[in-house]
Amino acid sequence: MRYLRTFELIEAVVRAGSIRKAAEDTNLTASALNRRIQGFEQEFGWPIFERLPRGMRLNPAGELLMQHIRLQRTDLARVQSQVADLSGERRGHVSIACSQALLPYFLPEQIALYRADHPGVTFSINVRDRAQAERDLASYSSDLALVFEPVHLVEFDVLYALPQRVHALYPSGSPLDDVPALRLRDCLNHRLVLPTAAYGVRNLLEIAATSIGRTLTPALETESFDLIRHYVTQENAVGFQIPIGLKPPEEAGFGHRPLAERDVRPGRLLLGQLKGRALPVASAKFGQQLVAALEALAAP
Amino acid sequence: MRYLRTFELIEAVVRAGSIRKAAEDTNLTASALNRRIQGFEQEFGWPIFERLPRGMRLNPAGELLMQHIRLQRTDLARVQSQVADLSGERRGHVSIACSQALLPYFLPEQIALYRADHPGVTFSINVRDRAQAERDLASYSSDLALVFEPVHLVEFDVLYALPQRVHALYPSGSPLDDVPALRLRDCLNHRLVLPTAAYGVRNLLEIAATSIGRTLTPALETESFDLIRHYVTQENAVGFQIPIGLKPPEEAGFGHRPLAERDVRPGRLLLGQLKGRALPVASAKFGQQLVAALEALAAP
DNA sequence: GCATACTGGTGCAATTTTTGCACCGATTGG
DNA sequence: CCAATCGGTGCAAAAATTGCACCAGTATGC
Numbered sequence: 001m002r003y004l005r006t007f008e009l010i011e012a013v014v015r016a017g018s019i020r021k022a023a024e025d026t027n028l029t030a031s032a033l034n035r036r037i038q039g040f041e042q043e044f045g046w047p048i049f050e051r052l053p054r055g056m057r058l059n060p061a062g063e064l065l066m067q068h069i070r071l072q073r074t075d076l077a078r079v080q081s082q083v084a085d086l087s088g089e090r091r092g093h094v095s096i097a098c099s100q101a102l103l104p105y106f107l108p109e110q111i112a113l114y115r116a117d118h119p120g121v122t123f124s125i126n127v128r129d130r131a132q133a134e135r136d137l138a139s140y141s142s143d144l145a146l147v148f149e150p151v152h153l154v155e156f157d158v159l160y161a162l163p164q165r166v167h168a169l170y171p172s173g174s175p176l177d178d179v180p181a182l183r184l185r186d187c188l189n190h191r192l193v194l195p196t197a198a199y200g201v202r203n204l205l206e207i208a209a210t211s212i213g214r215t216l217t218p219a220l221e222t223e224s225f226d227l228i229r230h231y232v233t234q235e236n237a238v239g240f241q242i243p244i245g246l247k248p249p250e251e252a253g254f255g256h257r258p259l260a261e262r263d264v265r266p267g268r269l270l271l272g273q274l275k276g277r278a279l280p281v282a283s284a285k286f287g288q289q290l291v292a293a294l295e296a297l298a299a300p
Numbered sequence: 301m302r303y304l305r306t307f308e309l310i311e312a313v314v315r316a317g318s319i320r321k322a323a324e325d326t327n328l329t330a331s332a333l334n335r336r337i338q339g340f341e342q343e344f345g346w347p348i349f350e351r352l353p354r355g356m357r358l359n360p361a362g363e364l365l366m367q368h369i370r371l372q373r374t375d376l377a378r379v380q381s382q383v384a385d386l387s388g389e390r391r392g393h394v395s396i397a398c399s400q401a402l403l404p405y406f407l408p409e410q411i412a413l414y415r416a417d418h419p420g421v422t423f424s425i426n427v428r429d430r431a432q433a434e435r436d437l438a439s440y441s442s443d444l445a446l447v448f449e450p451v452h453l454v455e456f457d458v459l460y461a462l463p464q465r466v467h468a469l470y471p472s473g474s475p476l477d478d479v480p481a482l483r484l485r486d487c488l489n490h491r492l493v494l495p496t497a498a499y500g501v502r503n504l505l506e507i508a509a510t511s512i513g514r515t516l517t518p519a520l521e522t523e524s525f526d527l528i529r530h531y532v533t534q535e536n537a538v539g540f541q542i543p544i545g546l547k548p549p550e551e552a553g554f555g556h557r558p559l560a561e562r563d564v565r566p567g568r569l570l571l572g573q574l575k576g577r578a579l580p581v582a583s584a585k586f587g588q589q590l591v592a593a594l595e596a597l598a599a600p
Numbered sequence: 601g602c603a604t605a606c607t608g609g610t611g612c613a614a615t616t617t618t619t620g621c622a623c624c625g626a627t628t629g630g
Numbered sequence: 631c632c633a634a635t636c637g638g639t640g641c642a643a644a645a646a647t648t649g650c651a652c653c654a655g656t657a658t659g660c
Contacts, residue, residue, distance in 0.1 A: 001343055003303050019637065032619045034638065043301055046383050053627045053636060061383040068379045072372050079368045083346050083361040276576035319608065332648045334609065353607060353656050 001076070006040050007069045009033060010048070014066065018055030074140040074277075081280035091120040092282030097133040097142035098125060099199075099269075100225040101245030107146075110293055114286050121282045129198040137274040143283035146290065148242060149200030149267040157275040160291045162298055163266045165258035166204055167246060169193075169232045169239040172255050176238070184208050184263035191237040193228045194218040200267050201240050208264040229254070244269060244297070269294070301376070306340050307369045309333060310348070314366065318355030374440040374577075381580035391420040392582030397433040397442035398425060399499075399569075400525040401545030407446075410593055414586050421582045429498040437574040443583035446590065448542060449500030449567040457575040460591045462598055465558035465566045466504055467546060469493075469532045469539040472555050476538070484508050484563035491537035493528045494518040500567050501540050508564040529554070544569060544597070569594070 009026060016022035019037065023030040037056075041047050048062030058066065081092045098107060103125070111123050128136055130150045136142040138155055148164065150156060168187050170176045179186055188209070194216060195202045202216075209216050220231055228239040229246075233254050241256070249255050271290050273279060279287065309326060316322035319337065323330040337356075341347050348362030358366065381392045398407060403425070411423050428436055430450045436442040438455055448464065450456060468487050470476045479486055488509070494516060495502045502516075509516050520531060528539040529546075533554050541556070549555050571590050573579060579587065 002339075003306050003343075006303050018635090020635085029620050030637080031621080031639080035618085038638085039302075043303075045380065046387065051637065055636065060386055064379050064382050064386075068375055071375055075368055075371055079364050080345065082364050086360055086364075087346065318606090320606085329649050330608080331610080331650080335647085338609085351608065355607065 004073070004076075006036060007072070009036055010040065010062075010065075011069065013037060013049070013056055014058055014062075017057070021055075070140050078278055078280045081282060085281040089120065090118040090282070092280050093122045093124070094144070094280075094283045094286045095124045095126065095142045096144045096146060097128040097136040098146040099130070099133075099148045100127055101148060101242050101269075102146055103127065104226075104245055105247065106244050106293075110286075110290060114289055118282070118285075121286075130200055131198070137272070140274070140277075143279050144271065144273055144287050144290070146269065146271050147200075148269050149203060150270055150272075155275050156270075156272045157277075158270050158272045159287055160271045160294045162244075162269040162271075162294045164242040164244060164269045165261065165266045166201055166240050166264045167243050167256045167258050169229060169241060169246075169254055169256045171233045171236055172249075172253070174236075174255055177255050177257070181260050182257050183260050185212065185214070187238045187240075187259070188214055188216075191219040191235060192216060193220045193222070193231050193237045193239040195225065195228065195240070196221055196223050198223070201242060204264055204267050205240060208259075212263070242267065242269065304373070304376075306336060307373070309336055310340065310362075310365075311369065313337060313349070313356055314358055314362075317357070321355075370440050378578055378580045381582060385581040389420065390418040390582070392580050393422045393424070394444070394580075394583045394586045395424040395426065395442045396444045396446060397428040397436040398446040399430070399433075399448045400427055401448060401542050401569075402446055403427065404526075404545055405547065406544050406593075410586075410590060414589055418582070418585075421586075430500055431498065437572070440574070440577075443579050444571065444573055444587050444590070446569065446571050447500075448569050449503060450570055450572075455575050456570075456572045457577075458570050458572045459587055460571045460594045462544075462569040462571075462594045463566045464542040464544060464569045465561065466501055466540050466564045467543050467556045467558050469529065469541060469546075469554055469556045471533045471536055472549075472553070474536070474555055477555050477557070481560050482557050483560050485512065485514070487538045487540075487559070488514055488516075491519040491535060492516060493520045493522070493531050493537045493539040495525065495528065495540070496521055496523050498523070501542060504564055504567050505540060508559075512563070542567065542569065 009022070009028075012022040012026050013019055013033070016025055019034050020030045023033045026033065037049065041049075044065070046061045048059060048065050049056040050059045084091050096107070107125060115121060115123075126136060126142055128145075128147070130147045131152070133142070133145040133147045134150055134152055134156055137145050145156070168176065168182060170190070176182060176186060184205075194205065197203070205216060219235070219237060220227075222228060225241060225245060228241060231237060232239045243256075243258070246252055246256055249257070271287065271294060273287065309322070309328075312322040312326050313319055313333070316325055319334050320330045323333045326333065337349065341349075344365070346361045348359060348365050349356040350359045384391050396407070407425060415421060415423075426436060426442055428445075428447070430447045431452070433442070433445040433447045434450060434452055434456055437445050445456070468476065468482060470490070476482060476486060484505075494505065497503070497506075505516060519535070519537060520527075522528060525541060525545060528541060531537060532539045543556075543558070546552055546556055549557070571587065571594060573587065
């Protein structure tokens with residue numbers, strides 16, 4: 001969009017940190033770019049950059065303007081998506097911020113299902129922990145967030161909440177399979193493979209451990225759920241994950257079962273969007289599909 | 301703002317209904333304007349106007365775009381207002397949609413009070429009935445609405461609600477002043493001066509009359525609250541209004557007192573804004589002042 | 601049936617805006 | 631002290647926008 005060119009250039013300067021670098025990125029001369037910035041500031045009424053000896057940085061007014069620019073761009077995308085929709089075209093782009101647990105099975109299945117009907121719709125998946133996911137929504141970097149146990153919940157509009165019990169993962173044939181109900185204390189005697197503190201599963205486990213007067217001392221702490229899954233069979237350890245990221249034990253190649261609810265309270269897997277935001281058609285429809293899929297999981 | 305020029309031109313065409321008329325309004329040639337519209341449509345990807353033998357009219361895509369244009373413009377105004385605020389300047393413009401009852405005393409006082417502190421802030425007051433006021437908010441024509449008994453309340457964010465009993469107005473010395481509690485039936489024997497059905501007072505009276513098996517047969521029906529006020533003394537009639545638009549009886553030049561609550565339920569005077577909208581600084585601050593003033597009225 | 605007054609659209613030249621080039625002054629780091 | 635940055639500016643070339651003259655189509659009035 002031609003009339004958005006000035007905004008693009010401003011963003012380029014913000015990214016590059018100096019007019020000269022931004023000029024290279026945008027295939028312009030520094031002088032031309034300089035004058036566009038100056039021209040805009042004059043129209044706008046206030047400077048939006050601080051001129052430092054090293055380059056340019058947004059001043060507070062510029063920060064406010066950047067919010068406007070981002071809103072403006074996403075709202076235009078929404079309009080174009082709605083227009084495409086009313087002329088029968090089903091194009092668009094859906095960006096999702098999600099927890100790792102959704103990556104192996106749930107999201108690939110859902111995306112494939114959606115794209116079977118709407119091949120013109122493209123997706124981007126941003127793996128984020130629960131705090132980052134919300135920031136992603138707020139900065140319009142993602143349309144939807146599907147996260148386990150988010151932290152703030154301000155500015156977050158919950159579309160669906162699916163309870164998820166924390167599952168323990170262990171090698172096939174482990175004695176943990178035999179006890180009638182899996183208690184947290186049964187697990188704590190084993191070597192532990194835990195996600196880092198940024199993750200909801202770890203948070204729920206910490207709360208549970210504290211309430212029975214124990215502390216968690218992991219043998220391996222990692223941000224990779226994949227690593228957790230694979231490591232438990234290597235060292236006869238116990239890992240923890242939520243079931244939406246797991247196949248049934250008979251297919252998974254390792255055993256897993258939920259921890260007793262009286263020990264570890266179930267967490268909530270939340271599908272949400274930025275409060276008050278009108279989503280592009282494709283994102284809104286995909287969100288509806290996800291709600292239906294999560295409902296089916298809740299009451300099978 | 302130069303980069304908004306295309307949007308201004310589109311709006312001009314929408315208003316004028318044809319390129320040639322819009323060209324005159326915008327001091328451009330029809331050909332230049334024509335090509336800008338065509339150029340935008342090409343960039344946008346779809347036509348936004350229907351070409352009729354009589355001129356141009358927005359198509360559905362154009363309607364969607366107009367929403368975006370309006371949002372974009374008001375959001376820019378918000379940013380500029382916030383920027384002005386952080387550089388210490390207290391400029392801005394506040395537009396209010398309100399019922400007639402606020403015109404004689406309440407709003408003039410409040411505006412004068414605000415402008416005493418912030419002379420750089422200007423106001424526009426749009427007198428609207430309760431349905432129109434909400435449409436005004438939705439189309440970003442007004443920042444705030446102060447209305448009696450609004451109808452829909454979707455998209456309406458209530459900032460404050462002040463209960464208002466319906467008052468009966470009558471000439472000084474009327475026997476209505478003497479009864480211990482003013483009942484609706486006492487009034488119905490007099491000649492009635494009523495606002496039209498668009499107004500909340502009329503609505504409350506209709507409900508009350510129906511519930512005691514009576515109907516309202518006004519001698520004079522008008523949209524002008526001013527006329528109601530002045531007419532009651534002319535023909536010894538009874539009118540109805542809410543107290544926020546009235547001076548105390550001793551100053552008003554006519555008598556008035558509230559109707560019994562068991563006959564006519566009190567209505568609500570609502571101060572509100574469009575749900576989810578971030579108001580310009582001046583509007584937000586004036587809104588806060590109004591809330592404080594209404595609170596003072598509620599608990600004197 | 602035909603002139604008239606509208607409408608949007610287009611080729612081409614004039615005009616305005618934007619851009620690139622060659623610089624300047626200032627600051628920083630080796 | 632010099633080289634490498636940075637933002638900013640005068641001036642001419644390049645590009646976009648605009649105005650003028652005109653076309654084709656369609657209602658309207660006589």
